Amino acid sequence: MVRLGGGRSDSGLLTLDEAAADAVSRVHPVAGALVLPLAEADGHVLVQAVVAPRDLPPFANSAVDGYAVRFADLTTGAATSLPILGRTMAGEAAAVLEHGAWRIFTGAPVPEGADTIVMQEDAVASDGAVVLPAGIRRGANLRSAGEDVARGQAILPAGRRLRPQDLGLLAALGLADVTVRRRPRVALFSTGDELTEPGQALAPAAIYDANRAMLRALLARAGAETVDLGILRDEAGGLEQRLREAAADCDLVLTSGGVSVGEADHVRDAVIACGTLDLWRVAIKPGKPIAIGRVAGTPFIGLPGNPVAVFVGFAFVARPLLARLAGETYLPPSARLVRLGFSHAKKPGRREFLRVSLEKDGEGVTSARRHSGEGAGSLASLAQSDGLVVLAEEIARVEAGEAAPFLPYADLF
Numbered sequence: 001m002v003r004l005g006g007g008r009s010d011s012g013l014l015t016l017d018e019a020a021a022d023a024v025s026r027v028h029p030v031a032g033a034l035v036l037p038l039a040e041a042d043g044h045v046l047v048q049a050v051v052a053p054r055d056l057p058p059f060a061n062s063a064v065d066g067y068a069v070r071f072a073d074l075t076t077g078a079a080t081s082l083p084i085l086g087r088t089m090a091g092e093a094a095a096v097l098e099h100g101a102w103r104i105f106t107g108a109p110v111p112e113g114a115d116t117i118v119m120q121e122d123a124v125a126s127d128g129a130v131v132l133p134a135g136i137r138r139g140a141n142l143r144s145a146g147e148d149v150a151r152g153q154a155i156l157p158a159g160r161r162l163r164p165q166d167l168g169l170l171a172a173l174g175l176a177d178v179t180v181r182r183r184p185r186v187a188l189f190s191t192g193d194e195l196t197e198p199g200q201a202l203a204p205a206a207i208y209d210a211n212r213a214m215l216r217a218l219l220a221r222a223g224a225e226t227v228d229l230g231i232l233r234d235e236a237g238g239l240e241q242r243l244r245e246a247a248a249d250c251d252l253v254l255t256s257g258g259v260s261v262g263e264a265d266h267v268r269d270a271v272i273a274c275g276t277l278d279l280w281r282v283a284i285k286p287g288k289p290i291a292i293g294r295v296a297g298t299p300f301i302g303l304p305g306n307p308v309a310v311f312v313g314f315a316f317v318a319r320p321l322l323a324r325l326a327g328e329t330y331l332p333p334s335a336r337l338v339r340l341g342f343s344h345a346k347k348p349g350r351r352e353f354l355r356v357s358l359e360k361d362g363e364g365v366t367s368a369r370r371h372s373g374e375g376a377g378s379l380a381s382l383a384q385s386d387g388l389v390v391l392a393e394e395i396a397r398v399e400a401g402e403a404a405p406f407l408p409y410a411d412l413f
């Protein structure tokens, strides 16, 4: 596995690994389960392991169109001619085979007594008989009952976030619905006097609220149910009141903005006033001022206002924490190495995330090109790149041509 970092941080800040592990350890899976039809279950998390109620396949059947035979009826080392005694199509009841061959089609039940199927391309049929070649293997092309899944076997583990192929397996076993955990409810708001709802007129010095649109989509991909509480103004008393209300019926309160050191950055004070601030500032770039704690007993994550910091903080702190709340077995994304198409100097002690696109040169060698928008406020740099190059804490400089870990966005969410 490609190592992303884990070195020491500067100025006593927690590293990202320490901070994420600490944040995750403070929360527990939400209580409550519901039974969902398979059509609605994609992306939901299994509360318990699913045990197969029957064998799969439920009966021995043919893997090919051809002829079912008893292996014992075949001549060793020479072709065998056998009379064709009947035929079975998929969906028809199993027959009984005496001495001879039985015409059979893919998925049809194997006649009782037959133990081997010869593919029709390997056989020559004429006048009610078939000639089968030498060298047929005993048991060829026969799918035994229960060979894929045996009744009573645990087929999907508790904590599995259901994927399309899992739903296919449940359906194959005849299950019409599945018990999943209730999705975590997340109260979401943006903070800042400068923020305007997209679609409204923009006043001087105002900007549109970009973080909420991004976070709503990120939350949906993380399997959470979002309670969108809009924009909160930078006013300490109001913030505290709204945080308390949000905490009352949600499993997580998630905000962006107002967690730095500016005079209008009241979020941390509001959190302290109605709960606890367990952790503030992590040794990463961007995203350093992230705040983690509780408001009125409910877990709280305050992401910094800069959109790239929001994205990084969500990917590496909020995402694993949400997985824990959702009861999901979570594997952090694994990076792969890419060749850097640029050199870059950084401050040791912080893990740094660079937005890059992958490009192939004339010889087909892939390298990572850095986006020209470097600031933590550049949404274009996120939207116009393929993923993040991760530079570990201890690194001070990387040179063009070196290999570095890369995480495609598609693997993050």
Ligand SMILES: Nc1nc2c(c(=O)[nH]1)N[C@H]1C(S)=C(S)[C@@H](COP(=O)(O)OP(=O)(O)OC[C@H]3O[C@@H](n4cnc5c(N)ncnc54)[C@H](O)[C@@H]3O)O[C@H]1N2
Binding pocket: 190, 191, 192, 194, 195, 207, 208, 209, 210, 211, 212, 256, 257, 258, 259, 260, 261, 262, 265, 286, 287, 288, 289, 303, 304, 305, 306, 307, 309, 376, 377
């Ligand atoms: N003196 C210092 N200044 C700053 C520091 C610092 O350590 N010392 N840290 C910088 C870093 S790093 C970040 S990140 C920001 C984070 O600050 P806040 O969390 O308090 O965020 P704001 O000040 O509210 O906003 C920062 C920036 O982002 C824009 N923003 C905020 N919300 C949204 C939104 N919903 N959609 C789009 N853009 C948003 C906001 O207008 C600001 O431009 O602080 C640095 N400063």
Ligand code: MOO
Binding pocket: 284, 285, 286, 287, 288, 289, 304, 306, 308, 309, 376, 377
């Ligand atoms: O950490 Mo700030 O998040 O660089 O923009």
